[in-house]
Amino acid sequence: MKKVVFNIITxxxxxxxSSNKEQDNxxxxxxxxxxxxxxxxxQLFDTAxxxxxxxxxxxxxxxxxxxxxxxxxxxxxFSSNNSIYxxxxxxxxxFKIAHQGRGPGEYLVLDDFYIDEDNHYYILDNNSFKIIExxxxxxxxxxxxxxxxxxxxxxxxxxxxxxxxxSSKSPDSHCRxxxxxxxxxxxxxxxxxxxxxxxxxxxxxxxxxFIHRDAKNLFFTYSLNDTIYQLTEKELIPxxxxxxxxxxxxxxxxxESYNDVSDFIEMIKxxxxxxxxxxxxxxxxxxxxxxxxxxxxxxxxxxRHTTTIINHYQNFLGIPHFSIxxxxxxxxxxxxxxxxxxxxxxxxxxxxxxxxxxxxxxxxKLEDNSNPILLKIKLL
Numbered sequence: 001m002k003k004v005v006f007n008i009i010t011x012x013x014x015x016x017x018s019s020n021k022e023q024d025n026x027x028x029x030x031x032x033x034x035x036x037x038x039x040x041x042x043q044l045f046d047t048a049x050x051x052x053x054x055x056x057x058x059x060x061x062x063x064x065x066x067x068x069x070x071x072x073x074x075x076x077x078f079s080s081n082n083s084i085y086x087x088x089x090x091x092x093x094x095f096k097i098a099h100q101g102r103g104p105g106e107y108l109v110l111d112d113f114y115i116d117e118d119n120h121y122y123i124l125d126n127n128s129f130k131i132i133e134x135x136x137x138x139x140x141x142x143x144x145x146x147x148x149x150x151x152x153x154x155x156x157x158x159x160x161x162x163x164x165x166x167s168s169k170s171p172d173s174h175c176r177x178x179x180x181x182x183x184x185x186x187x188x189x190x191x192x193x194x195x196x197x198x199x200x201x202x203x204x205x206x207x208x209x210f211i212h213r214d215a216k217n218l219f220f221t222y223s224l225n226d227t228i229y230q231l232t233e234k235e236l237i238p239x240x241x242x243x244x245x246x247x248x249x250x251x252x253x254x255x256e257s258y259n260d261v262s263d264f265i266e267m268i269k270x271x272x273x274x275x276x277x278x279x280x281x282x283x284x285x286x287x288x289x290x291x292x293x294x295x296x297x298x299x300x301x302x303x304r305h306t307t308t309i310i311n312h313y314q315n316f317l318g319i320p321h322f323s324i325x326x327x328x329x330x331x332x333x334x335x336x337x338x339x340x341x342x343x344x345x346x347x348x349x350x351x352x353x354x355x356x357x358x359x360x361x362x363x364x365k366l367e368d369n370s371n372p373i374l375l376k377i378k379l380l
Contacts, residue, residue, distance in 0.1 A: 026227075026241045029302045031274055033247055033293035036311035042150040044301065044308075047318050049378040052361040053091040053373040061085055061093035063371055068208075069333040070115050071341055074372060077121075082110050084121060085166070086138070091374070096122060097138040105140030107132055112152045117215070124153045131161060146180050147172045148187075154210040154218065157233055159183050164209045164222065167194050167202040176222060177236070192222075193238050207279035219282060224254060228280065228287075241285060241362075244274040247293070257281075281335040288340070288378060290331050299326045303379070317342065317375060318360070319353050339376040345369055 038156045038367040055061070055076070067079045075094065077086045083098035099106045107125035113123045119136035126149045133141040148170055150163040161180045165173065175190035180186060204223040211219040211228070218231045219239065226248070228240040250270075257304075268275055275290035287302040301309040313329055316322045332340040347368040349357055363373075 005106060011305055026238050028241050028243050029287060029307055031242055031244045031247070031273075031291070031300070031307060031309070033244075033274055033291075033296075033298060033309060034084075036296070036309045038314060039308065039310045040313040040314045041316045042318060044380045045318075045340075046380050048374075050318055051376050052363065053089070053374040054363060055087050055091045055374065056093040057371040058093060060096060061087070061371065066333075066372070067110075068113065069341065069343060070113070071334045071336040072115055072119065073337075074119065075115075077115060079113055084110070084113055084138075084175055088300070095138045097123070097134055099132075099140070102128070104143065105132060105134075111150065114154055116155055122153075122155075124150050126150045144180075144182060145280055147266060148178060148180065151205065152209040153213075154269075156218065159230055160188075160233060162210065162218075162220070162231060164220075166204070167198045168224075169194050169199065177220065179233075189234065195255075197255060197257045201261050201264045211280055211282050211286065213282040217282075217311070221277075221280060223278075224249070226277075228282075234262075242274075242277060247272055247274045249273045249275070251295075275301070279331065281332060281340065283335065283338070283379070288332065288335075290326070295326050295327075299329070299331060301379075317344070318351075318356070319349070319357055322350070322353050338378050340379070342375040342377075344373045344375055346373065 025232065028101045063078055063080045063085060065080055070077045075086050075088060077084055082100060083096050085096050086094045088094055089293055093149045100108065102108065107123050108127040109125055110123055112124040113127045116122070120141070121134040121138065123132045125132065129147050129149065130143050130145050131153065132143040135141055146163060148165055149168045154162050156162050156179060159182050161182065163180055164176060165178065166176065173187055173190055174194055176192040176194055178187045179189035181188045183226040206223055210222060210223070213219060218230050220231050220236065226242045226327055227238050229236040230239045238268050243338065258267070272294060274291055274293055277289055277378045280289040285303065290297055290299050296311055301308045312323070312325050314323050316324050316329060329342065330342055333343040334341040346366040349366065358364065358366055
């Protein structure tokens with residue numbers, strides 16, 4: 001069986017601080033990467049709330065590279081191997097959606113997926129320019145041709161889909177974010193125009209463009225952008241802004257022309273800019289996110305008007321004496337109903353701590369070629 005590998009941090013994904021004027025209605029999150037520190041993981045999280053859910057391992061359910069995790073009140077779903085794997089709340093495997101092809105109900109590439117309030121599954125296939133709907137059991141229902149080369153998507157209402165296309169202009173849109181009406185079968189709102197100088201180089205796959213804080217509050221962000229927006233049916237509302245001071249990427253840098261993505265990344269390496277602010281998780285009081293600074297990937301928690309920047313953990317995942325840098329540590333894969341979820345590859349836990357972790361959570365012996373374990377926990 002294949003070893004599980006996780007796409008917790010996508011190395012071709014750069015989200016950055018850019019210079020913008022302060023607005024009174026924004027919550028400003030100040031970042032000073034030089035203030036990074038070692039933190040005891042147990043001083044951030046309520047270990048009394050910690051639960052673990054081993055995911056069943058079978059030939060049909062074996063996960064490889066996990067691109068995305070969606071957590072609902074009834075299931076855990078994962079995109080991996082160009083398929084969707086769904087488990088119940090106890091970690092038992094339920095079914096897999098794997099319909100590769102060019103016909104109705106089939107897709108070429110699973111670029112993103114979404115689960116609605118009726119537990120219907122939707123797959124975004126940018127190669128076929130369509131959204132495909134499946135039932136709560138993975139049966140094909142319908143598909144919509146959007147005409148957009150989408151990278152990420154989500155439902156805004158029963159009629160509207162928000163589709164993020166990055167810097168790939170199309171005949172139908174020259175904007176990054178588009179609202180596509182299912183009823184009218186066309187784009188009815190466009191946001192954030194793509195400039196001509198971005199076409200050659202500004203192409204990044206983000207960890208999470210759409211952030212569901214809860215059932216009623218939907219947010220949006222994207223690479224090389226310093227703002228988190230709330231989405232409504234008609235507009236984007238700026239809600240949070242990252243302020244990085246002298247470590248902020250100047251607008252003039254973003255307006256220059258580059259040959260390609262590699263050219264831009266090489267330029268970034270020669271400066272002390274804060275980049276790659278991804279992924280982002282929002283609660284009603286906190287913002288948890290990661291970002292790149294120099295050769296470090298740092299974890300951050302904005303809480304009670306204070307930003308804690310972490311470069312090293314002690315007692316990581318509640319395991320005594322497990323010390324690890326944030327460059328090597330995993331980041332929460334999801335947030336739902338006050339819980340943060342870590343997706344833990346058994347091979348990630350050092351051998352000397354495996355028995356301790358198993359004993360703590362009354363698990364059988366950890367096998368490196370088994371499916372991952374979900375760990376859910378609340379912040380203090």
